[in-house]
Amino acid sequence: MLKKIAKRLKKAEHIAIFTHQNPDGDALGSSFAVKYALESIGKRATIYLEKPMHEKFNFLGTDYEIADENTESNADCAIVLDCGEYSRLGNTAETCKKIPELLCVDHHKTGETFGKFYYNEPDAAATAQIVYKLVNLITKNVSQKAYEAIYTGMSTDTGHFKFSNVNPETFRIAAKVLESGINHRKITTIIYDTVKREKMMFLGAATERVQFFHDGKIALLDCPSEFLKEYGLTYDDVDELPNIPLNLEGVLVSVLVKDRDENSKRVSLRTKDVIDVSEVAQKFSGGGHKSAAACVISGDIAQNIRNLVDTIIEKLTFGLGEKDV
Numbered sequence: 001m002l003k004k005i006a007k008r009l010k011k012a013e014h015i016a017i018f019t020h021q022n023p024d025g026d027a028l029g030s031s032f033a034v035k036y037a038l039e040s041i042g043k044r045a046t047i048y049l050e051k052p053m054h055e056k057f058n059f060l061g062t063d064y065e066i067a068d069e070n071t072e073s074n075a076d077c078a079i080v081l082d083c084g085e086y087s088r089l090g091n092t093a094e095t096c097k098k099i100p101e102l103l104c105v106d107h108h109k110t111g112e113t114f115g116k117f118y119y120n121e122p123d124a125a126a127t128a129q130i131v132y133k134l135v136n137l138i139t140k141n142v143s144q145k146a147y148e149a150i151y152t153g154m155s156t157d158t159g160h161f162k163f164s165n166v167n168p169e170t171f172r173i174a175a176k177v178l179e180s181g182i183n184h185r186k187i188t189t190i191i192y193d194t195v196k197r198e199k200m201m202f203l204g205a206a207t208e209r210v211q212f213f214h215d216g217k218i219a220l221l222d223c224p225s226e227f228l229k230e231y232g233l234t235y236d237d238v239d240e241l242p243n244i245p246l247n248l249e250g251v252l253v254s255v256l257v258k259d260r261d262e263n264s265k266r267v268s269l270r271t272k273d274v275i276d277v278s279e280v281a282q283k284f285s286g287g288g289h290k291s292a293a294a295c296v297i298s299g300d301i302a303q304n305i306r307n308l309v310d311t312i313i314e315k316l317t318f319g320l321g322e323k324d325v
């Protein structure tokens with residue numbers, strides 16, 4: 001199927017590239033890598049985003065367009081990367097739907113298999129890991145810019161090669177990417193080792209807000225946007241937020257509660273691989289991966305979050321979890 005997707009891309013004239021809202025390093029890295037590969041063989045390629053991406057990813061490139069419900073694209077082919085469902089495309093979904101041909105490359109387990117040509121590799125640590133293969137099917141001369149973007153996606157989706165989604169293939173592909181001569185340290189310095197002062201202070205205060213359940217095995221951080229505002233930050237500045245409660249000693253599962261809109265909260269779940277948190281998220285109409293998942297909570301929010309914590313306790317007690325810990 002990946003070969004077919006490469007073939008369709010090569011046949012197209014103008015390719016529109018889409019990814020999930022609030023794009024992370026994998027979403028953006030995959031998008032820019034595909035864009036650069038297509039441009040290198042003389043195609044037009046446009047990345048559509050809902051809003052400006054976080055400035056820390058500017059090193060990948062800044063050539064993209066902002067799309068809303070009324071944006072018309074004259075692309076003859078669309079490829080959606082790192083996202084398997086229209087609903088996660090946010091405001092760019094309408095633009096995407098109007099494009100005659102739809103292709104999709106993803107690694108999320110709980111997508112809706114959309115597009116005429118849909119390729120999903122749930123074992124791939126990052127979509128960028130699949131994109132490595134895709135760009136090499138598109139061109140024999142993949143540029144360093146494209147490889148930098150792929151490395152960024154692989155690094156950020158694996159917590160810099162330390163999450164359980166890392167497999168031998170991840171390192172094989174990372175090795176090939178490094179062999180192209182990219183400066184990986186330049187990338188990791190920007191992504192991991194450059195922290196704003198206000199953010200350091202925020203992280204300390206956030207740690208104090210963490211609540212514990214089930215003998216300290218579950219940690220919950222309620223982080224409304226107002227709290228971030230006190231430090232001059234937004235959610236985009238703290239994408240490692242779910243790891244603050246998770247990294248605490250003794251914690252097996254973390255719950256991060258963020259504002260979504262007036263009536264709902266976005267909840268991110270993480271685990272030190274003791275339970276499948278995507279199953280917990282699915283119970284609340286969400287989804288994701290085994291060790292990282294998310295869902296939206298509305299209605300009686302306090303009660304529903306309590307129910308979610310109870311579901312985790314149940315999983316820890318009766319699921320596959322506790323005996324393996």
Ligand SMILES: [Mn+2]
Binds near residue numbers: 107126127157
């Ligand atoms: Mn991803």
